[in-house]
Amino acid sequence: MKKYLELFKTMFVLSAFTFGGGYVIVSLMQKEFVEKKKWISEEEMLDLIAIAQSAPGPIAVNASIAIGYKIAKVGGIICCVLATILPPFLIMVVIWYASQWIHLPASFDQLMKGMEIGVCALIVNVVYDMQKKFDKKVFAYIICVATIVLTGIFNVSIPIVLLLWILCGLLVRKKLC
Amino acid sequence: MLTLFWTFFKIGIMSFGGGYACLPLIQSNIVQDLHWISASEFSNLVTISQMTPGPIAINAATFVGLKVGGFSGGVIATIGCIFPSCLIVTILAVLYHKYSTLHWLDRILNWLRPAVVGLIAVAGITMILPSIQGYEHPLWWILLFSGSLFCFMKTKIGPIWILIATGVINWLASILFF
Numbered sequence: 001m002k003k004y005l006e007l008f009k010t011m012f013v014l015s016a017f018t019f020g021g022g023y024v025i026v027s028l029m030q031k032e033f034v035e036k037k038k039w040i041s042e043e044e045m046l047d048l049i050a051i052a053q054s055a056p057g058p059i060a061v062n063a064s065i066a067i068g069y070k071i072a073k074v075g076g077i078i079c080c081v082l083a084t085i086l087p088p089f090l091i092m093v094v095i096w097y098a099s100q101w102i103h104l105p106a107s108f109d110q111l112m113k114g115m116e117i118g119v120c121a122l123i124v125n126v127v128y129d130m131q132k133k134f135d136k137k138v139f140a141y142i143i144c145v146a147t148i149v150l151t152g153i154f155n156v157s158i159p160i161v162l163l164l165w166i167l168c169g170l171l172v173r174k175k176l177c
Numbered sequence: 178m179l180t181l182f183w184t185f186f187k188i189g190i191m192s193f194g195g196g197y198a199c200l201p202l203i204q205s206n207i208v209q210d211l212h213w214i215s216a217s218e219f220s221n222l223v224t225i226s227q228m229t230p231g232p233i234a235i236n237a238a239t240f241v242g243l244k245v246g247g248f249s250g251g252v253i254a255t256i257g258c259i260f261p262s263c264l265i266v267t268i269l270a271v272l273y274h275k276y277s278t279l280h281w282l283d284r285i286l287n288w289l290r291p292a293v294v295g296l297i298a299v300a301g302i303t304m305i306l307p308s309i310q311g312y313e314h315p316l317w318w319i320l321l322f323s324g325s326l327f328c329f330m331k332t333k334i335g336p337i338w339i340l341i342a343t344g345v346i347n348w349l350a351s352i353l354f355f
Contacts, residue, residue: 057265070274077263092229115340117308130294
């Protein structure tokens with residue numbers, strides 16, 4: 001029971017303060033569950049993100065399902081999904097009912113901009129930590145850079161790139177790393 | 178209500194790639210075909226989604242659900258939107274735990290792990306570039322960026338506190354200096 005509460009609390013806070021895309025919350029989850037709480041190994045975390053990424057739907061929700069199952073099976077899934085969707089849901093409901101009479105001050109914009117800078121730094125930090133796990137294997141860096149070039153420069157859609165690597169993994173039998 | 182659930186179920190199951198992938202689906206399904214929200218409401222929705230925490234798909238489902246069917250509509254649309262994810266990811270997670278010792282799965286994952294790092298790097302770059310370009314004081318941006326990067330790497334402060342701190346510092350600086 002204590003574990004469920006802890007899981008719920010952690011996910012709820014992560015979800016409530018995560019502005020921006022799905023990778024921001026994934027980076028925060030990595031910090032919390034791998035580095036601070038040590039409930040998941042770095043390698044497993046990458047696998048879980050790959051699962052979250054290759055399924056349809058919001059990455060944040062998918063990642064919380066995969067992580068919830070890993071930590072506490074079906075109970076963990078229920079905990080994590082509720083904790084992930086409740087904050088945006090409740091905030092949206094409040095905005096909806098309050099939109100008639102609340103006007104945010106213009107300086108509020110600067111708060112968001114500042115947090116955006118923090119998020120940039122967070123992602124750089126997470127990428128740096130994750131590439132350490134490559135163990136200086138050239139193979140891993142080649143796939144990583146190829147993924148950046150394909151999705152970032154040539155705009156190939158992400159599921160197609162992942163499918164390509166899955167096929168490579170199935171077909172290339174030689175141990176490359 | 179059933180249409181509401183079904184529409185967001187479809188959006189949930191078709192939005193591969195997360196985040197912005199669902200926006201064109203919402204545009205064509207809900208704005209153009211069903212006329213549940215207008216084009217200007219749609220652009221408001223995108224702005225609100227960016228300013229509030231949580232996945233855009235969830236923000237959008239709640240927003241449209243509230244508009245169409247009040248509070249219960251919001252609940253139904255949100256559940257419809259995440260329902261496909263819950264099914265598919267649960268199945269994948271169970272398979273992963275059962276078969277993570279298999280060699281073929283291990284080979285695939287060897288290819289996928291570095292790819293995931295690459296994807297996160299791209300997400301980072303696509304956030305950093307507009308952020309620094311849209312900022313009036315690039316030097317201050319770099320200072321704040323380096324400061325928070327240092328905190329993430331060298332201190333044990335919780336990441337959320339670092340984010341809130343950069344927000345507050347920037348807000349105070351904008352009032353005091355700029």
